[in-house]
Amino acid sequence: MTKEYGVGIIGCGNISGAYFKLIPMFKNLRIVSCTDINMETARARGAEFGVDAQEIDELLANPAVDVVVNLTIPEAHFPVSKKALEAGKHVYSEKPFVLTIEEGEELRGIADARGLKVGSAPDTYLGGSHQYARHLIDSGRIGKVTSGSAHVLGPGMEMWHPNPDFFFRPGGGPILDMGPYYVNNLVNLIGPVKRVVALANKGKAERVISNGPRNGETVPVVIPTNIHAILEFTSGAAVSLTASWDVWAHRHQNMELYGTEGAIFVPDPNFFGGKVELAGTDQEPREMEVWDHPMTRQNYEFAWGAQANYRGVGLSDMMMAVETGRDYRCSLDRSLHTIDVLTSILRAAEEGRAIDIRTTCTQPAAFGIEEARALLR
Secondary structure, eight states, X not given: OOOOEEEEEEOOSTTHHHHHHHGGGBTTEEEEEEEOSSHHHHHHHHHHHTOEEOOHHHHHHOTTOOEEEEOSOHHHHHHHXXXXXHTTOEEEEOSSSOSSHHHHHHHHXXXXXXXXXXXXXXXXXXXXHHHHHHHHHHTTTTOSEEEEEEEEEOSOGGGTOSSGGGGGSTTXXXXXXXXXXXXXXXXXXXOOEEEEEEEEEOSOSEEEOOSSTTTTOEEEOOSOOEEEEEEEETTSOEEEEEEESSOSOOOXXXXXXXXXXXXXXXXXXXXXXXXXXXXXXXXXXXXXXXXXXXXXXXXXXXXXXXXXXXXXHHHHHHHHHHHHOOOOTTBHHHHHHHHHHHHHHHHXXXXXXXXXXXXXXXXXXXXXXXXXHHHBO
């Protein structure tokens, strides 16, 4: 019988709703407690989902909490995760789980000394469409991947988020906020990164919030919001990554990979599902019939329509690894490699030179149909 682990959520803001709704889908997880710097917010979320709201020290002392899900703002991820590890809890963090390699290594040291696990979002690359793209690449359908492109482009987060300040401070920006989805998926598909080069700027010195109770307020922009990078992978592939919040319209695909025998068109790594297209040497892209993977099914209503959404699968996979001793896909090694790549992109742009990536990792194990079904209730 699968062991059930108690989950404590720290941070009850905008993103927490998805975790509260989706974590109960996984047979080895049960939310038992939540907290927030604003306890009124925590109590409101707790009442909404039938979960006890506790002060943070109470949550960390709660013996029913086995693992903390850290949904605080990026600048708080490291100190909150450190405190949770020191309290003897496993930690799974929203991205970016740290802002420097040194912070990541400090968490590793604490976790290793206590026999604990640290994992991090995003886990969207475990979705059925991305895993099908992985299956096609692993099967040799496009030959050896030699190059590619990835684009995450839009006008900015102040359009929809009621408190977007942190998006424009250190730890935010399109590279550290959205880049993890893209780099994680690229590591899933073709392995780790060797070095990067980049250019960056910002389109505006401040942003105007255009929704919610703070509508009309301005937010200072401290970090670059327009970044163009090239990633050289250990495999030899070179992939361009453009991440910008200064774009009102474009016609770029989210992700394309080019091989010696064809090309594959991968859906938005921000989501679990989507259309996968493949072209061979005939140069004709064709939509593929995505396999019957449980994490392709549309199960969640967004404002713009139904999507596949399985946030928490990375956490479930990590806790299964606690039980079995196997590797887990959203591991500290892979998450830290992603942080290394993303912060190196920003350094490369600032310093005007290529940056060698200091960390590496293994390509995560493919996440097949039966493994996915085994985690779901």
